[in-house]
Amino acid sequence: xxxxxxxxxxxxxxxxxxxxxxxxxxxxxxxxxxxxxxxxxxxxxxxxxxxxxxxxxxxxxxxxxxxxxxxxxxxxxxxxxxxxxxxxxxxxxxxxxxxxxxxxxxxxxxxxxxxxxxxxxxxxxxxxxxxxxxxxxxxxxxxxxxxxxxxxxxxxxxxxxxxxxxxxxxxxxxxxxxxxxxxxxxxxxxxxxxxxxxxxxxxxxxxxxxxxxxxxxxxxxxxxxxxxxxxxxxxxxxxxxxxxxxxxxxxxxxxxxxxxxxxxxxxxxxxxxxxxxxxxxxxxxxxxxxxxxxxxxxxxxxxxxxxxxxxxxxxxxxxxxxxxxxxxxxxxxxxxxxxxxxxxxxxxxxxxxxxxxxxxxxx
Amino acid sequence: xxxxxxxxxxxxxxxxxxxxxxxxxxxxxxxxxxxxxxxxxxxxxxxxxxxxxxxxxxxxxxxxxxxxxxxxxxxxxxxxxxxxxxxxxxxxxxxxxxxxxxxxxxxxxxxxxxxxxxxxxxxxxxxxxxxxxxxxxxxxxxxxxxxxxxxxxxxxxxxxxxxxxxxxxxxxxxxxxxxx
Numbered sequence: 001x002x003x004x005x006x007x008x009x010x011x012x013x014x015x016x017x018x019x020x021x022x023x024x025x026x027x028x029x030x031x032x033x034x035x036x037x038x039x040x041x042x043x044x045x046x047x048x049x050x051x052x053x054x055x056x057x058x059x060x061x062x063x064x065x066x067x068x069x070x071x072x073x074x075x076x077x078x079x080x081x082x083x084x085x086x087x088x089x090x091x092x093x094x095x096x097x098x099x100x101x102x103x104x105x106x107x108x109x110x111x112x113x114x115x116x117x118x119x120x121x122x123x124x125x126x127x128x129x130x131x132x133x134x135x136x137x138x139x140x141x142x143x144x145x146x147x148x149x150x151x152x153x154x155x156x157x158x159x160x161x162x163x164x165x166x167x168x169x170x171x172x173x174x175x176x177x178x179x180x181x182x183x184x185x186x187x188x189x190x191x192x193x194x195x196x197x198x199x200x201x202x203x204x205x206x207x208x209x210x211x212x213x214x215x216x217x218x219x220x221x222x223x224x225x226x227x228x229x230x231x232x233x234x235x236x237x238x239x240x241x242x243x244x245x246x247x248x249x250x251x252x253x254x255x256x257x258x259x260x261x262x263x264x265x266x267x268x269x270x271x272x273x274x275x276x277x278x279x280x281x282x283x284x285x286x287x288x289x290x291x292x293x294x295x296x297x298x299x300x301x302x303x304x305x306x307x308x309x310x311x312x313x314x315x316x317x318x319x320x321x322x323x324x325x326x327x328x329x330x331x332x333x334x335x336x337x338x339x340x341x342x343x344x345x346x347x348x349x350x351x352x353x354x355x356x357x358x359x360x361x362x363x
Numbered sequence: 364x365x366x367x368x369x370x371x372x373x374x375x376x377x378x379x380x381x382x383x384x385x386x387x388x389x390x391x392x393x394x395x396x397x398x399x400x401x402x403x404x405x406x407x408x409x410x411x412x413x414x415x416x417x418x419x420x421x422x423x424x425x426x427x428x429x430x431x432x433x434x435x436x437x438x439x440x441x442x443x444x445x446x447x448x449x450x451x452x453x454x455x456x457x458x459x460x461x462x463x464x465x466x467x468x469x470x471x472x473x474x475x476x477x478x479x480x481x482x483x484x485x486x487x488x489x490x491x492x493x494x495x496x497x498x499x500x501x502x503x504x505x506x507x508x509x510x511x512x513x514x515x516x517x518x519x520x521x522x523x524x525x526x527x528x529x530x531x532x533x534x535x536x537x538x539x540x541x542x543x
Contacts, residue, residue, distance in 0.1 A: 266366045268419055272397050272412055275366065279391050282369075283376060287385055296489055300514050 024076070026069045034077050037100030041074040115205045117198040364403040364418065364429065374442040375400065375407055375433070379452075381493035382444075382506060386455035403428070406435040406543060407442070409451065428543040446505060446530035447542060449495075453503035456495035458485045460509070460526050467498050470505065471533035476526035478519055488513045494526060505531030 033042040048062060081095040116124065123129075136145040137154040146154040164176035204224075235241040266275070367375065379387050390398070390409070397412040403426060410418070410430025418429035431451070434444040462470055466480025482499055490512040496504045507526040516525050535542065 265368065268364060268366065268401070269416065270366070272399060275399060276391060276397065279372060279376075280388065282372060283385070283387055283391065286373070286376060286380065296512075297487065300487065300512065303514055 024072065026072050028069075028073070032070065032073055034074065035100055035102040036077060036081065037098050038102050038104070039074070039078075039097075040100075040102055041070055041077070043070050112206060114202045117201075118194070364401050364408075364423065364426065367400050367402050367407065371402065371407075371436065371440075371442075372400070374436075374440070378434070378442045378444055382452050382457070382495060383455040384457045386457070389455060390451060400433070401429065402436075405437075407433045409433050409448075432543045444506070444530065445542070446532060446534045449503055449505065449530070449532065452506060453495055453497075456506075458488045458492050458494045458509065459497055460484050460488075460494045460507070461497050461499055461501075462504065464499055467504065470496060470528060471531050473528060473531065473533065473537070475510070475524040475528045476507070477521065478516065478523050478525050479521040481516065481525050484509075484513055484516055484525075486513055490515070496526060496531070503532075505529070505533075 028043070028045055030043075030045050033044070034040070035042075047066065053059075078095055081097065083093050083095045085091050086094040133148065135148060137148050138144075139146040139154040139156075141156065142154075146152055148154060164180060166172060166174075166176060170176075234244050237244060376387055379390075383390075398409060399412065399415060401408050401410065401415065403423075406428070408428065408430040414430055418426060421429075431447055432445060433448040433451070434442055436442055460476065461482040461484070462476055463480050463482045466476065469480065470476055476496065485494075488494065488509050490509060492509045492512075493506065494509050495506045498504055505528070507529045510524045510527050511519055519525070
């Protein structure tokens with residue numbers, strides 16, 4: 001009895017050992033492809049068809065076995081890498097992974113290009129290109145190559161300059177050293193201001209593309225952000241902001257929710273009296289901006305007068321051979337219509353304008 | 364059907380003012396009722412308030428034309444005046460052209476008005492001014508654009524064009540199926 005039990009125990013133990021050893025080796029038709037740098041193993045073997053058909057514990061079992069086998073293969077590969085003990089003799093064994101070969105796609109979207117600064121826009125407009133400058137400049141005084149700016153620069157240390165000439169038109173009492181210092185301070189401040197302005201412009205330009213901008217702590221929010229926050233707060237009521245009282249200077253109608261993409265029109269049967277008054281105002285604006293065609297009217301008037309004079313003059317002289325044709329041929333000789341009209345229109349324009357305006361009303 | 368936007372109203376009024384000048388006020392603000400402009404399928408209609416309320420109850424797909432069509436907006440949003448507006452332009456026209464009986468027929472077939480067919484023309488018409496064309500019996504025939512100013516009309520030869528044709532009442536017969 002005891003022998004049987006011992007044999008049974010031994011047999012069970014042997015079976016377990018065999019099981020363990022069996023589980024290390026995995027047989028696959030096609031070899032797996034490994035990218036140990038990414039801890040990646042790609043299995044190109046076709047999966048057993050029975051595994052994918054239908055759901056259930058059978059499928060789960062098969063999938064779990066597949067996953068276990070592939071993981072075993074990957075781990076055996078990892079054991080094959082060169083390894084060392086980290087942190088001295090007693091530390092853990094650390095494998096040295098090779099470089100990853102599989103290219104993963106981008107996790108986050110690529111950064112957007114920043115908008116050009118004011119100088120960059122101007123340079124592009126004028127076609128100015130960057131001149132490549134040498135990093136070292138020959139300093140005549142020190143007789144050696146010095147850097148263009150910075151520590152031991154070519155022009156000598158500006159803080160140790162002991163002479164400052166008074167320029168030609170300047171006040172003789174003015175302190176030139178103080179002036180130089182002040183101007184440098186102003187230049188630095190202007191540069192800093194422009195740099196911050198460019199940053200702000202880039203930030204503002206990128207803002208409308210970024211949908212959810214993070215809120216800054218109070219005191220640092222700019223106008224657009226505050227407006228957006230106020231709008232969100234207004235709409236966060238149970239009636240979605242329909243009955244919220246407005247501040248004195250807030251706009252009356254709510255700005256469009258779709259950000260102005262969808263066109264909204266006036267209602268069909270809206271306030272007709274208001275519509276009419278708006279149209280009348282529009283007509284008044286259009287009418288006021290129309291310039292009175294003074295010059296054309298003056299020219300026409302002048303031409304009529306000339307014709308009348310010519311007719312009167314011709315009546316006195318010859319009448320036979322001068323008809324329409326005669327008069328028309330004579331006309332270009334008289335220094336052209338327009339210039340003739342303009343010459344005398346300039347003198348008579350005020351009179352012409354006055355009577356022209358009166359006549360216009362009659363017609 | 365919807366009311367006109369600001370830009371569309373401006374375009375329509377500018378076009379109308381070329382023919383009737385500041386008399387558009389009389390169209391907008393009428394003593395005998397409230398009239399308005401509405402846009403339906405790119406066409407501008409002029410209708411009274413009463414008619415508007417009736418037309419509002421018709422579904423959009425079945426509605427053919429509410430009121431009088433003044434013109435339409437082209438694909439590039441330009442406003443084109445049509446002959447159906449003649450009844451409203453004729454009484455308020457600022458610059459008129461009368462056409463001789465002989466060339467009435469020619470104008471009604473869609474040709475331009477030549478100097479030989481010109482009967483009378485309003486004094487002080489500028490070049491390219493919008494004009495309304497009448498027959499000698501003061502019947503409005505259509506409208507057009509003056510090709511020459513009144514001064515030049517006197518001097519030009521008989522076969523020159525004096526009025527460019529834009530719309531005439533003959534279109535009621537010619538373009539029967541496209542007019543609304």
